[in-house]
Amino acid sequence: MEIDTLDQSVIDALRLDGRVSFSTLAEVLGVSDQTVARRYRRLHDEGVRVAAMPDGVRLGYDMWMIRLQSAPDSAAAIADALARRPDTSWVTLASGGTEITCIVQNPGTADRETLLLQKLPRTPRLVSVRAHCLMHHFxxxxxxxxxxxxMLNPEQTERLRYRPALLDTPAVLAAEDGPLLAALNRDGRLGFPQLAAATGWSESTVRRRLEQLRATGAIFFDVELxxxxxxxxxxxxxxxxxxxxxxxxxxxxxxxxxxxxxxxxxxxxxxxxxxxxxxxxxxxxxxxxxxxxxxxxxxxxxxxxxxxxxxxxxxxx
The missing domain is CATH 3.30.70.920 (Lrp/AsnC effector binding domain/regulation of amino acid metabolism (RAM) domain)
Structure with a gap:
């Protein structure tokens, strides 16, 4: 995929606000709405995705960086299994294809203990497990x-950056938010009609709950590419x-x-x-x-x- 400066600007803008409207983005970048929409669709088709994630720091989750050493012929299968877990991110094959590294975040110690003390130790062809608790993100x-x-100048960056407005309010991710977060993790730019269909809520309820989750910092948006x-x-x-x-x-x-x-x-x-x-x-x-x-x-x-x-x-x- 060929990336030019406008493509890079769109990607940089989505890192600042994953759900920024095409009209706002077009205004800031000085191009038409149609141009921005067309560029984003092409980037999306080529594998660039916006995804929502729970903010484990704000939510008080257990957050771990796990390093696993395995036999070379089993590393890919172990990595694929970890990638299918909803609580993992940054699942990476490293070190000649014998090491898997991933980030795991869980709302409680029970899930962490199940993974570290039961599931991983029983995995065939797994040689070692090292777990590093994440203390602080820089x-x-x-x-x-x-x-x-x-590619964005300071003025553009300032206009595009999303700032949670309710960080003095406790961040809470409820069980009923699961379908909403799952849909946003698959595609963080889904429209409110698609999110309403995924959750069974009305569009107004989806809009209100999504803004509350963002404003309190319970979730954030990242760009995958x-x-x-x-x-x-x-x-x-x-x-x-x-x-x-x-x-x-x-x-x-x-x-x-x-x-x-x-x-x-x-x-x-x-x-x-x-x-x-x-x-x-x-x-x-x-x-x-x-x-x-x-x-x-x-x-x-x-x-x-x-x-x-x-x-x-x-x-x-």
Whole structure:
């Protein structure tokens, strides 16, 4: 798929507000509504999707980064099984096809214990399981990737960014919201008639509940696409050990790097994890030696190549 500057601008805008109207987007970008709609439809047909996710931080969910080591002939099947779970995102095959990494978020400890203590240990051909509890997001997920390079200027960014208006109100995701969230996870830009059909609610009820979920920060919208589409063919996960006194400073610095799309502090054998996109391995070398190397407090770095994203944020279609 060929991506030009207008396509990139549309993608960048959807990262700021996944449900921004075509008319607003057209006005900000200085093109017609029809042009924006046509570009989005083409991007969508090529695999670019907007997807809603529960904000585990706001909702108080258990959030885990899980690393699984398996026999080479079983890694793909294990990754596919994890990708079909509604509580997973960023399911990735890595490290020569023997490692699977995923993010899991659950509303309670029971689901987490079932997965970690019962289901995964019984999985055939699984060699090891390492679980890292996510303590704090610096970039990516619900807090967004603010450091990413963008085609939008500051004024356009300011006009397009969605800001939850009720963050002082507790965020709650009720059981009856399940069909609505499932539909929005498959396609975050579904219209109110389609959402009404998926939930059995009236369009006015859907509109009111969706805005409440967004305004309180219970859900957020992300964009799923193959990074290679934008020219980023070297995708790596970095696992860092950072001295505790420098953990916050290093995390905040990484969040400012345009190469970084996700960074979080974790509990586990390492305490900082980042997902980095570079155009090639040479750029990764430059990034690691020139940007991470000088950071005070970084004691150890493990880099793992991400071979294939099985799932990013959206449900499998």
């Amino acid at each position: 970039a990516g997920g619900p807090v967004g990737g603010e450091a990413r390079s963008t 193959d990074p290679a589409t934008l020219g980023f063919r070297a995708r790596f996960m970095l696992w860092l050990t950072v001295a505790p006194a420098h953990l916050a400073a290093v995390g905040e610095e990484l969040a400012r790097h345009p190469e970084v799309v996700f960074v979080a502090a974790t509990i586990g054998e390492t305490n900082l994890m980042a997902i980095v996109l570079c155009r090639n391995v040479a750029d990764l070398y430059t990034y690691v030696t020139h940007r991470i190397g000088p950071l005070q407090g970084v004691e150890r770095l493990e880099s793992v190549p991400a071979l294939r994203h099985v799932k990013q944020v959206a449900s499998l279609v």
